Amino acid sequence: DLEGAGTRAVAVRDLQDVMEAELADRDQVKLLREMELPLVRVLARMEQHGIGVDQGYLEEMGADLGADLAGLETEIYEQAGRTFNIKSSQQFGKVLFGDLGLPVVKKTSRGSPSTDASVLQKLEDAHPIVGLVLRYREVEKLRSTYVNGYLPLIGPDQRIHARFNQTGASTGRLSSDRPNLQNIPVRSELGRTIRRAFVAAEGFRFVVADYSQIELRILAHLSKDPGLLGAFKAGEDIHTETAARVFGLTADTVTADARRRAKAINFGLLYGMEAYGLADRLKIGRAEAREHMDTYFRQFPDVRQYLREVVQEARRVGHTTTLFGRRRYLPELLSGNWRTRQMGERMALNAPVQGSAADVMKMAMIGLDGRLAPDEARMLLQIHDELVFEVREDAVATTVHLVREMMEGVVELDVPLTVDVGIGPDLASVKG
DNA sequence: TTTACAGGCCAC
DNA sequence: AAACGTGGCCTGTAAA
Ligand SMILES: Nc1nc2c(ncn2[C@H]2C[C@H](O)[C@@H](COP(=O)(O)OP(=O)(O)OP(=O)(O)O)O2)c(=O)[nH]1
Ligand SMILES: [Mn+2]
Ligand SMILES: [Mn+2]
Numbered sequence: 001d002l003e004g005a006g007t008r009a010v011a012v013r014d015l016q017d018v019m020e021a022e023l024a025d026r027d028q029v030k031l032l033r034e035m036e037l038p039l040v041r042v043l044a045r046m047e048q049h050g051i052g053v054d055q056g057y058l059e060e061m062g063a064d065l066g067a068d069l070a071g072l073e074t075e076i077y078e079q080a081g082r083t084f085n086i087k088s089s090q091q092f093g094k095v096l097f098g099d100l101g102l103p104v105v106k107k108t109s110r111g112s113p114s115t116d117a118s119v120l121q122k123l124e125d126a127h128p129i130v131g132l133v134l135r136y137r138e139v140e141k142l143r144s145t146y147v148n149g150y151l152p153l154i155g156p157d158q159r160i161h162a163r164f165n166q167t168g169a170s171t172g173r174l175s176s177d178r179p180n181l182q183n184i185p186v187r188s189e190l191g192r193t194i195r196r197a198f199v200a201a202e203g204f205r206f207v208v209a210d211y212s213q214i215e216l217r218i219l220a221h222l223s224k225d226p227g228l229l230g231a232f233k234a235g236e237d238i239h240t241e242t243a244a245r246v247f248g249l250t251a252d253t254v255t256a257d258a259r260r261r262a263k264a265i266n267f268g269l270l271y272g273m274e275a276y277g278l279a280d281r282l283k284i285g286r287a288e289a290r291e292h293m294d295t296y297f298r299q300f301p302d303v304r305q306y307l308r309e310v311v312q313e314a315r316r317v318g319h320t321t322t323l324f325g326r327r328r329y330l331p332e333l334l335s336g337n338w339r340t341r342q343m344g345e346r347m348a349l350n351a352p353v354q355g356s357a358a359d360v361m362k363m364a365m366i367g368l369d370g371r372l373a374p375d376e377a378r379m380l381l382q383i384h385d386e387l388v389f390e391v392r393e394d395a396v397a398t399t400v401h402l403v404r405e406m407m408e409g410v411v412e413l414d415v416p417l418t419v420d421v422g423i424g425p426d427l428a429s430v431k432g
Numbered sequence: 433t434t435t436a437c438a439g440g441c442c443a444c
Numbered sequence: 445a446a447a448c449g450t451g452g453c454c455t456g457t458a459a460a
Contacts, residue, residue, distance in 0.1 A: 087455055089439055106445055108439065114445085116440060141441060144454050169450055173444085180452045183443035191442080215444095263444095264448085271448040280447090339446060350449040354444095358450095384444045384450085 031325050035362050036166065042369040042379065043164045043174075050159035051181070051198055051380045051390070054426075058147050058197045065143040072136045079129035086136055089115045095129070102126050118280070138188060146194045149179050164382060172326045172355040172362075174382055182383045184427065187260070195428035200390050205423050207377070207396060208430045209403045210386040211361070212418045213238060215267065218323075218356045221413040223306035227299045232415040239263045246282060246292055269296055270303070270353075272346035307349050314348040322355035323411070324363075360417070361385055364410040371402060388427075396423060 023029050077083045080099065084091040093113050096102050102123050104113040117137070123130045153160050160179065168175025176182040184198070185191025200206050211217075216238055220228035231238060243254040243262035254262075261281075268277065279289035297304050311333075314320050319327040328351040332344025361382065368387070369379060376395035381388035387407070391399045400421050407419045424430035 085456075088457080090456075109445080110438070112439085114439085137441080141454075145442070145452095149453070168452090171450060173450060175451050177452060180443080183441095183452070185442060187442080267444095268448040273448040274446090276445090276447050278448095342446075346448065347450095354450060386444080 026325070026327065028325050028327075035324060035359065035366070038366045039166065039362050042365050043166060045369070046379055046381070047161055047163055049378050049380060049390075050155065050157065050161035051388075052159050052201055053150065053154050054197050054199050055151070055154050055158060058151055061193065061197070062143060062147040062151070065139050065147060068139050069136065069143065072132055072139065076129060076132050076136060079127070079132060086133060087140065092133065096123070096127075100127055100129070102130075138190065142185065142191060142194060146185065150197070153179055162381075169358075170328055171351050172322060172328075172358040173384060174358070176382075181381050192428055196426050198427040200425055203393055204390050205393060205396055205425060206380075206427060206430055207389040207391045207399055207403065208386065208422045208424075208427075209389075209400075209407055209419050210383075211357075211407065212420055214357045214360075214385040214417075215270075215353050217413065217415045217417060218353050218360070219270065219303065219306075220415045222323075222352065222356065223300075223303050224414065225300045225302035225306065227301065228303065229415055239266060242266050242296070245295070266296075269293060270307070271350045310352060311345050311348045314344075320348050320351045320355070322352055322359050324356070324359040326355050326359060328352075328355065357385060360411055361387075364407045367406045367410055368403060371406065372399070 020029075023032060073086065076086055080095045082095075082099075084095055086092060090112065093115050096115060097104055097113050105119045105122055106114045108114045115133075117134065120130050120134050124134070150160060153162075155161060160181070162176050162181040163178050165175045165177065168177075174182075185194045198206075213232075216228065217232055219225075220232055228238075237251075239259050239262050240251055240254050242265055243249065243258040244251050246262065246265060247254075247258050249258065265273075265278065265281065268281070275286050275289040275293060278284075278292060279286045282289065282292075284292075310320060314330050315333050318331070318333075319329045321327055328347070330344050330348055330351075332340050332347065335341050335344065361384065365379065365382065365387065372379065372389075373395075375392070377389050377391040377399045379387060380390050387403070389399060389403065400423070404419050404421060408417045411417070420432055422430040422432045
């Protein structure tokens, strides 16, 4: 009603002084005026422009996946000796741990026997149904979340206009929804076929730019660790080196998949993973996991100290702070519950690094938006440390140069920031 | 019929 | 799961 609206408007007016004082108190005036407010219009343009989608391709893929699922379903029922709802983890658990008598590996938070992928991998050799369900889950995920998720969101312009939310993540990252275009499959071969559905317009190409090892570089800057600083100044790739060490390879035999796994290990260890978790992921013993952890932190002696100080400071002042002054408040650190406090400590380890990386990317986006000619190159997607542009063919070379310079030079850190750039007519075909 | 949560899984 | 962090979306299930 009108009077309520008036009352609220007056309340907002009265809030202005209070909020501005608070902001100045926190030293966040520049964060607001030079980062978050200018970003609003960049995100609005991305959402309005959208990204082109090949609807016919997606429809065909949906039919193919449906046929695959029907075949898998028959095989699974044969192996089970009966029918059941494969999508129901409860019903599948009864088949697996009841009918077939396989051992329970772990329980879910509410005490049911878990059937998640890590459990099924351990049981894969015990019964043929296990591998079939793993495959069923992969295919069903792609069909339900991606094919069926995208199709109804394609507009009359044959484009998807996802949202990029500025307040979606407590570290300062963006989030995306309706649909989420920050989690387009890339890991599995089948998953990557989804990417072919995202297509540049006739006469245009996608230009994709992704920061190299971004949070490790941020960490090098924040911690001043000599090992990490030296590695980046020498142009080393820590993900590849970790892959070589833990998988017993040499740098030139590290596959893309091995590097991806090593990435999860590198960040896991930094953000509080323990020997138990590492052993589980690498399928090795606890002692061997311990050794890997020791080797890892011995390479980077000052990282441990930095991480300790981050938690201490967070406990003292109640929040963490990023490069550009963004805060994450962590009341969990004062909880009476040990588990909650531990969780708070891991959040404190992660927030300044993930948040600073988000700061850097936001500044680069603002800088680039001001430099791109809208008829030549449009920013379409942000995937945390990656930007996707749609670029007129005759402007590709100049845009690649501009994007690289802006992303690499947006802030001066104690380590170089480097960017990998790829080009392609669709997201599956993007190649460096 | 709608809503909330659990379990699971995609990405960075 | 006690045991890297940040998100969003799917289906099944039970409660409202
Ligand atoms: N805590 C945590 N953070 C992750 C994980 N995967 C990615 N991130 C964060 C840290 C990365 O620096 C950042 C960007 O992800 P990327 O896939 O681009 O990896 P990164 O830039 O490190 O390596 P790159 O050289 O691009 O392959 O997202 C993860 O498994 N755990
Ligand atoms: Mn990256
Ligand atoms: Mn990335």
